[in-house]
Amino acid sequence: MIRNKIIRRVLRNKRVVIAGSVVLFLVIIAMLAPHIAPYPYDKVDFGHIYQPPSKEYPFGTDYLGRDIFSRIIYGARVSLVVAFAGAAISFLIGTLWGMTAGYFKGTVDTLLMRIVDFLYAFPSMLFIILLMVVFKGGVMQISTTAFIRAINAIDNAMGGLLFIMIGIGAVSWVGIARLTRGLTLSISSEQYIEAARAIGNSPVRIILRHVFPNLFGPCVVYVTLQIPGYILTESFLSFIGLGVIPPTPSWGGMIAEGCRVLLVYPHAALFPAAALALTMIAFTFLGDGLRDVLDVSL
């Protein structure tokens, strides 16, 4: 009943519907990339470098003669994986951390929230840059530890995405942990929590069955609002050369490549820039709309 009402209210909001459709469209494109893209993303063709947009190459080609249209389609995968993985990681860590701090209060709370305060005051972009410098800077490459070698192999297989996700995950859960803690503090002073405690429920059960469902809505909205930030972080890292491993296409990396020849071959930077901007706008509108519809004040 209530769930239907919420869904109807969400669907009545034009902003959410339009932005949601764009996101859905992007997801479909990303999933079907091998079928939609006319060329493989790494097909080098030195006979056709920097071709302007044409019938053959809808968005032109880049400095290696690779089809930019195909690379943008595959680039959607990188951006969306980072968007959703970043959201999932920060949601998971953040809510667990915040609920633990807010429910148990006292020393646990103080200890957990001091760590959060520290990370919150730490400039997160710099932290990610440092992490990526260490991850990508040869530490992993020449390590003799089997575990690190394995992780490094996985990262290489994923085109560098694993370390990006770890980096984003390491810094992005902090805000949601703060939010969750505050909500948990107010929820756990409600009478039904006291009742649940009185009949002998374990803390774990109370947190998962009674506290979590009540803060689910605001936290989802909060994470949705953060998604453009995750996408931007990935593009930023790839732009400055700390992101995906070539030839994996990332919109940020493509913009960086295109900027070098912007005056002569503007298509090389403009199409990926447009893709990035469109995606960020869609996710921003989706988050804003969801916040308004679900009437969450953040």
Add this chain to the structure above:
Amino acid sequence: MQLSYIIRRAVYSLFFLFLLATVTFFLMHAVPGGPFSGGEKPLPREIVERLMRYYHLDRPVWRQFLEYLWNIVRGDLGPSYTQRGRTVNEIIKDHLPVSAQLGAVAFLVAVFLGIPMGIIAAVKFNTFIDYFCMLIAVAGISIPAMALGPLLIYIFGVKLRVLPVAQWGTWKHMVLPAFTLGIGSSAMIARLTRASMLQVIRADFIRTARAKGLPESSIILRHALRNALIPVVTVLGPLFGALVTGTLVVEQIFCIPGLGRFFVYSITDRDYPVIMGVTLLYGAVIIIMNFVVDASYALLDPRITYD
């Protein structure tokens, strides 16, 4: 009361700076074998040993750490590994002024574009103008500098040919980069100004001002804006952080010889002392700005008390 709060915040900020220095140091030393062992053509062992001794990398880690801390306190960030004969200090001295200039102009763009836009949107609340301003603001927030920069270059540099697209020097060179960097922040300020103005406009003292028959412009600018701006000050801290990281991208796009561009080069070259030194500098700037913003917030609004 206020003073003790400010002192405590200052101590916290110092502590954060110390932690930042610690983190950067140990991350730098997490690279096994030191900075001279990698590369395509390995150096002869004797040369590596000599280099390690020259840069004091053969000493125990705790001694290196103490030396490093002492050097930071003295304001010495060490030598660059790839730029022979140049210290990190010299690099910063050469390139930071350009970045600071860019950041300052972008900051002015953000403030003088954002606040008027927020006021107009609030005054024309729920009209077409309001929606239009907020649409621009959302676009401004969500279109990142790395997408906006190429677009602006294409429009104003390639198509219209009215502004230079790269380099640094005259005010004309500053226009495009400053807008690229500042528009996102101006959108953030516009949204916040609007929200805070809307709250203030409904307050009793505004009704009193209206009842007195004051002209609308004086009500908005002298009575409402002054109170509405206090919450806006709070975002200036995060805004500085955004501007600092933004310079990395914008300087790259516009070929501006600033510290951000140099920082990106040093990342590509794996020049660890430069990476760590500049990170430390950026972190210090952000932490200090956060502190200044917090402190000024406490001073601006006498109703807020910290204990």
